[in-house]
Amino acid sequence: MINLLKMDLTRFLTNKIMYVFLLVFIAFQMFGIFMLKQYEQPVEAGEILIRRMNESEFIQMMLAQTPSWILMYIAVFSVYFYMSEYNSGFYKNYISMNNARRNSVLSKILILGIFTLFMFIVMLIADLIGRSLFFQQAAIGDSGYFVKLLIGQFLLHWAFAIVVLCAVMMIKQAIPSIVIGIILSLNVFGMVAGALESLVSDTNLSAYLLVNTIVDIKDFDQINDVVHVVSVAIIFLFVFSIIAVRYKRKEDLR
Amino acid sequence: MSNAIIEVKQLSKQFKSNVAVNNVNFNIRKGDIFGLIGPNGAGKSTLLKMIGGLIYPSSGEIHLFDHTMRENHPYFERMGLLIEEAGIFPHYSAYKNLDLIAISYGIKNRKKHIEQLLELVGLDKSNKTKVKNYSMGMKQRLGIAMALIGSPDVLILDEPINGLDPQGISEIRQLILELNKTGITLIISSHILEELSKVATTYAILHHGKIIEIISKEELLLQCEDRIELEVDDPKMTVLILENHLGIQRYKVIDDHTIYVYETDIETQQIIQSLAENKIFVHSIAKHKQSLEQYFLERTGSSGGADD
Ligand SMILES: Nc1ncnc2c1ncn2[C@@H]1O[C@H](COP(=O)(O)OP(=O)(O)O)[C@@H](O)[C@H]1O
Numbered sequence A: 001m002i003n004l005l006k007m008d009l010t011r012f013l014t015n016k017i018m019y020v021f022l023l024v025f026i027a028f029q030m031f032g033i034f035m036l037k038q039y040e041q042p043v044e045a046g047e048i049l050i051r052r053m054n055e056s057e058f059i060q061m062m063l064a065q066t067p068s069w070i071l072m073y074i075a076v077f078s079v080y081f082y083m084s085e086y087n088s089g090f091y092k093n094y095i096s097m098n099n100a101r102r103n104s105v106l107s108k109i110l111i112l113g114i115f116t117l118f119m120f121i122v123m124l125i126a127d128l129i130g131r132s133l134f135f136q137q138a139a140i141g142d143s144g145y146f147v148k149l150l151i152g153q154f155l156l157h158w159a160f161a162i163v164v165l166c167a168v169m170m171i172k173q174a175i176p177s178i179v180i181g182i183i184l185s186l187n188v189f190g191m192v193a194g195a196l197e198s199l200v201s202d203t204n205l206s207a208y209l210l211v212n213t214i215v216d217i218k219d220f221d222q223i224n225d226v227v228h229v230v231s232v233a234i235i236f237l238f239v240f241s242i243i244a245v246r247y248k249r250k251e252d253l254r
Numbered sequence B: 001m002s003n004a005i006i007e008v009k010q011l012s013k014q015f016k017s018n019v020a021v022n023n024v025n026f027n028i029r030k031g032d033i034f035g036l037i038g039p040n041g042a043g044k045s046t047l048l049k050m051i052g053g054l055i056y057p058s059s060g061e062i063h064l065f066d067h068t069m070r071e072n073h074p075y076f077e078r079m080g081l082l083i084e085e086a087g088i089f090p091h092y093s094a095y096k097n098l099d100l101i102a103i104s105y106g107i108k109n110r111k112k113h114i115e116q117l118l119e120l121v122g123l124d125k126s127n128k129t130k131v132k133n134y135s136m137g138m139k140q141r142l143g144i145a146m147a148l149i150g151s152p153d154v155l156i157l158d159e160p161i162n163g164l165d166p167q168g169i170s171e172i173r174q175l176i177l178e179l180n181k182t183g184i185t186l187i188i189s190s191h192i193l194e195e196l197s198k199v200a201t202t203y204a205i206l207h208h209g210k211i212i213e214i215i216s217k218e219e220l221l222l223q224c225e226d227r228i229e230l231e232v233d234d235p236k237m238t239v240l241i242l243e244n245h246l247g248i249q250r251y252k253v254i255d256d257h258t259i260y261v262y263e264t265d266i267e268t269q270q271i272i273q274s275l276a277e278n279k280i281f282v283h284s285i286a287k288h289k290q291s292l293e294q295y296f297l298e299r300t301g302s303s304g305g306a307d308d
């Protein structure tokens, strides 16, 4: 396990495309903030001006807007990282090792976690620079709240990466998998499920779908909201990790 | 067979309605070079993938080193695989590709190990070219080096000389023999018998997923050696005359009527004459010539071999 992880990590860290991804993301994120400044609207009751927002509020505002760019980057990277190895057939060289099938999936999952972490760090850097450039402030706000928000959203995004990993493992083709990833990022599925549910009952189970949980603005001072976020994240993380490992163990490899 | 390190029993693999490998049985002993021959689509790669643990059998059993294999069994670890195309990252150099696997095997002293392997397969260790720019032959060599990481006991090479020039072919053959000398058991597949004829110790002919024949190198060479086929009434007498009157040492009595003589420089006329003088009636006599390829095609249907 450790050795396979080391191998994936070497491949991940020496991969120029990963850094290009992060740079492009920074650039677009700052450009997005610049556009917010250009088109800042006078707000309606109950909302706050972007220039008054702290980082927690800013992140929540950005994540609530679909399409979620950060989800798209994660989706595309997950597909890329898996497919580049799958297409090359490189796995054939190590898959006969004991438990290599399970371990290689676990290692992919960890790498996607690291990539998600990098995305969050880069997002914070871009936000803070962008906000101080265009809104002349970069307040973080309550640090306890900020940390809870980051951890919660990080887990949700990581779980999302694993969902995409599962999809690409089963689809085995890059382009269709990316399309699925983007559809998931646009939350088409969550919105349709929500609409259907509201037609047939007055429950709100679809709010517990992964991407719905990501885009809904939550109050991390409310224990209910924290439980909601953490439980959805952990359940999706575990369920899709287990599906991915089981699938790989049974898979007939090319 | 107790000294078999690989035993395959009733092994089958079905893809939807297509039976790619059908009830295959064989044993491979330690130190063998096992040649698997069959036309394209015969099921060679499918069979090798099952033995290497890449795909799962639909039915049947594989025993490696006296242990029954099920999914993810540790004994697969002692196999080095080069099946179909070599699994290499096209945008990395040979060294980097090898380094990544060496890391995944937890090998200490990677640099030394990799440099030794590159030298063994005849690749330049300071070559920084991306593998995608390699020739077919260089990719195959790299593939073999990759399969050798982790010092396997068994090396599976699927059509290792496919697409190589004659020079490359002879170098890979040399390499195969060298590896075999270090104690590695090899399984090699090919759709051309001739390619393997100089290295393998045992041959299995696979056709439409079934093994049609398993034959040792000696038997095969004997089968394909030029010979005079002689049909007589009294083989016992005939043999005495062949030995005593004509000085023939290399012959084989096939059945009650048939004798094969492998000393083909003798004239058939001479044989007939000697036998007639001793009142032995010759029903027929013919010179028989068969190339390895003919032998193979005869068994896989003479339609030219490739059937897909
Ligand atoms: N993954 C697969 N799915 C469906 N059919 C397959 C698959 N792999 C191989 N086959 C079929 O099995 C047969 C044997 O293929 P293969 O083992 O590649 O033959 P060989 O290596 O001898 O050329 C062929 O008819 C091929 O089309």
Ligand SMILES: [Mg+2]
Residues within 6 Å of the ligand: B044, B045, B046, B084, B158
């Ligand atoms: Mg093949």
